[in-house]
Amino acid sequence: MLGLFKDKYSDFTVKHFHEQLVQRHGYVLGYTVTKLALHAAGRVRRAPGRSKHRKKRPRRPLRGMLLHQDGSRHAWLEGQPGLDLIVTMDDATSEILSMFLVAEEGTASTFQALREVVGEHGLFLALYTDRGSHYFETPKAGEKVSKTQLTQVGRALKQLGIEHIAAYSPEARGRSERLFRTLQDRLPKELRLAGIRTVEAANAWLKAHYMAEHNRLFAIAAEEDGSAFVADREGAWRDILCVMEDRVVGNDNTIAWGGRRLQLPQSRLRPHFVRAKVRVREYPDGEIAIDLGPHRLARYTSEGEPILAAPTAPSLAAGSAPSRRGLEAAEPGSRSARRPALTAPRPAAHAQVRVGTEKRASSRTKKLTGQRAA
Numbered sequence: 001m002l003g004l005f006k007d008k009y010s011d012f013t014v015k016h017f018h019e020q021l022v023q024r025h026g027y028v029l030g031y032t033v034t035k036l037a038l039h040a041a042g043r044v045r046r047a048p049g050r051s052k053h054r055k056k057r058p059r060r061p062l063r064g065m066l067l068h069q070d071g072s073r074h075a076w077l078e079g080q081p082g083l084d085l086i087v088t089m090d091d092a093t094s095e096i097l098s099m100f101l102v103a104e105e106g107t108a109s110t111f112q113a114l115r116e117v118v119g120e121h122g123l124f125l126a127l128y129t130d131r132g133s134h135y136f137e138t139p140k141a142g143e144k145v146s147k148t149q150l151t152q153v154g155r156a157l158k159q160l161g162i163e164h165i166a167a168y169s170p171e172a173r174g175r176s177e178r179l180f181r182t183l184q185d186r187l188p189k190e191l192r193l194a195g196i197r198t199v200e201a202a203n204a205w206l207k208a209h210y211m212a213e214h215n216r217l218f219a220i221a222a223e224e225d226g227s228a229f230v231a232d233r234e235g236a237w238r239d240i241l242c243v244m245e246d247r248v249v250g251n252d253n254t255i256a257w258g259g260r261r262l263q264l265p266q267s268r269l270r271p272h273f274v275r276a277k278v279r280v281r282e283y284p285d286g287e288i289a290i291d292l293g294p295h296r297l298a299r300y301t302s303e304g305e306p307i308l309a310a311p312t313a314p315s316l317a318a319g320s321a322p323s324r325r326g327l328e329a330a331e332p333g334s335r336s337a338r339r340p341a342l343t344a345p346r347p348a349a350h351a352q353v354r355v356g357t358e359k360r361a362s363s364r365t366k367k368l369t370g371q372r373a374a
Helices: 002-007 014-025 031-040 107-121 152-160 170-193 199-218 348-352 362-373
Strands: 067-074 083-090 096-102 126-129 163-166 243-248 254-257 260-263 277-282 288-292 295-300
Touching (some): 014 031, 014 170, 067 170, 083 107, 083 170, 152 163
Antiparallel strands (some): 243 277
């Protein structure tokens, strides 16, 4: 045990080291015995005395009542530059609901985390964050955040009915700060032991393995049974948790977005879209969508390439006759194919019908008069 600690786990805490002994090496001795042996051998120092008692803020009683979201920059991957770890945690249980690594924290990473949480658990009541510029507009540095000028994140939370609470000191984010101290101590070592070297592999491993194990060790039961998470049955969150702005279409039927010109395709909705006011949405994965009212006009990749939509079902029922030029005709032999279209010329037989104001032949009139006289 002492040899393993010296050769492989010298930077681990005693608790973390004991967990690895049990999981990886079939170790059977208890934590206290292990700690005392390490103390006696001079491998670890005794913990310093505790500071004076501080009262913690009471937790919310139900899951989903309050979530904490924060990011921490650290050398999470061995030999790699610093990355931001974005974590969303439930206040009632300290359960991690979402975590992933990104190059830099911002609006896109916030929306990605919120989409993961809402997609799996549902809508929640409140979100507690710092006052970063992607979370809040702060008119004057160090003062209170604006309640009227909203960021993209603030706008989305308001649309979903989620309260957004700003923290005004590091101490106010105590639970997040303690969580990141634990993660900064444990996670780089776990990633090293797993042989993970890339961000993509790390994010897949965090979701598949680490989150569940962390929650098993550190999450607690909520004070009350039940949950404050609510399912969004209409799925409106998918088009709300994204960057959203209105644009006016240019004279060439294009939209300016992200340094690119996005060309709108032709549509049966109108001959052109010049000067039309449209709504542009950019999702966390970089995909872009353009809408006109309830209609989706186009979708694009993060590089601005059009995404061709799958063919849609015809608006006419099978076998019905077209009422406008350009629609597909009914199949030959069908009942509707034998029925004349509304715009078809009148049948030739109708042309032979005499109009009521035309004079009758004189011979016929005389014949009818003679017959009456007889």
